[in-house]
Amino acid sequence: MIPAKFEYIKASSVSEALALLDKHGDDAQLIAGGHSLVPAMKLRLNQPGTVIDIGKIPGLNSIKEDGDDLVIGANCTHHQIATSPIVKQKLNVLAQTAKSIGDIQVRNKGTIGGSLAHADPAADYPAVILASDAKIEVEGINGKRSISGSDFFQGIYATALGSHEMIIAIRIPKASNGVYLKFSHPASRFAVVGCAAIKNGAGISIGLTGVADHAYRASAVERAYDGDAKAASEHAVDGVAVMSDNFASSEYRSHLAKVFTERALSALG
Numbered sequence: 001m002i003p004a005k006f007e008y009i010k011a012s013s014v015s016e017a018l019a020l021l022d023k024h025g026d027d028a029q030l031i032a033g034g035h036s037l038v039p040a041m042k043l044r045l046n047q048p049g050t051v052i053d054i055g056k057i058p059g060l061n062s063i064k065e066d067g068d069d070l071v072i073g074a075n076c077t078h079h080q081i082a083t084s085p086i087v088k089q090k091l092n093v094l095a096q097t098a099k100s101i102g103d104i105q106v107r108n109k110g111t112i113g114g115s116l117a118h119a120d121p122a123a124d125y126p127a128v129i130l131a132s133d134a135k136i137e138v139e140g141i142n143g144k145r146s147i148s149g150s151d152f153f154q155g156i157y158a159t160a161l162g163s164h165e166m167i168i169a170i171r172i173p174k175a176s177n178g179v180y181l182k183f184s185h186p187a188s189r190f191a192v193v194g195c196a197a198i199k200n201g202a203g204i205s206i207g208l209t210g211v212a213d214h215a216y217r218a219s220a221v222e223r224a225y226d227g228d229a230k231a232a233s234e235h236a237v238d239g240v241a242v243m244s245d246n247f248a249s250s251e252y253r254s255h256l257a258k259v260f261t262e263r264a265l266s267a268l269g
């Protein structure tokens with residue numbers, strides 16, 4: 001449980017962090033809250049030669065309103081998001097999701113940027129990112145770009161983020177009517193299955209996490225929904241390669257995906 005040797009560098013600005021990423025190349029890793037990277041380094045599943053600490057870069061931990069969106073800095077902790085008055089008022093589903101993550105220690109240190117970049121298939125935020133049509137704002141030495149959730153999550157621990165890019169913020173449309181429900185792993189609280197449902201005008205949107213190798217938008221449920229939550233939720237895993245592991249077989253996960261989709265839809269106001 002002791003990591004391999006590495007060099008630690010603390011970045012004081014985004015431009016410094018990006019220059020360091022460029023200099024050290026694929027041998028470098030950013031660290032924010034350290035609650036995914038450090039366990040992986042201790043197990044030697046990840047052995048970066050250089051660790052660039054972005055945790056104290058000014059300006060990356062703000063939560064702001066911008067028209068119809070909330071803009072959440074990459075370094076906002078889960079606790080900060082769960083307890084933010086603006087998030088609770090304008091996008092309560094995100095506050096609920098953050099509150100459901102891990103335990104108080106994890107929520108006090110772990111960040112939304114770190115969680116999205118890590119892309120654990122059982123992470124909670126991706127379901128909300130997808131259901132809310134959020135955009136992930138990233139920056140590299142060659143400039144900035146904005147990536148939709150459906151393009152961002154690509155597989156187990158795999159994202160569209162380039163190795164020389166970092167997440168700066170997450171831009172999420174406000175939504176007053178949303179729900180996140182999950183079947184938690186009893187030890188870690190990770191989502192064995194998690195469902196985010198959002199109602200906007202006449203339409204609904206559904207994001208599912210924990211079910212497949214990456215979170216997905218349950219478009220078949222959205223198309224089928226005509227007010228009958230049970231009938232629509234039968235489509236929760238249509239066309240999806242459902243995971244099977246020592247926590248849950250694919251049959252059980254499929255069942256949970258349908259049950260939690262139905263519950264989330266029924267809980268929408």
Ligand SMILES: Cc1cc2nc3c(=O)[nH]c(=O)nc-3n(C[C@H](O)[C@H](O)[C@H](O)COP(=O)(O)OP(=O)(O)OC[C@H]3O[C@@H](n4cnc5c(N)ncnc54)[C@H](O)[C@@H]3O)c2cc1C
Binds near residue numbers: 035037111124188
């Ligand atoms: C006991 C325990 C229980 C947990 N339970 C849950 C749970 O119930 N639900 C859940 O969703 N998660 C859970 N987690 C994971 C937790 O939410 C982590 O905090 C999160 O996955 C990573 O955030 P971090 O800031 O700690 O990232 P770090 O560990 O610092 O970094 C993780 C990865 O992201 C990269 N990274 C970090 N910040 C950025 C950035 N701004 N741009 C680009 N790359 C970046 C790093 O290079 C690294 O590869 C749990 C973790 C633990 C240890």
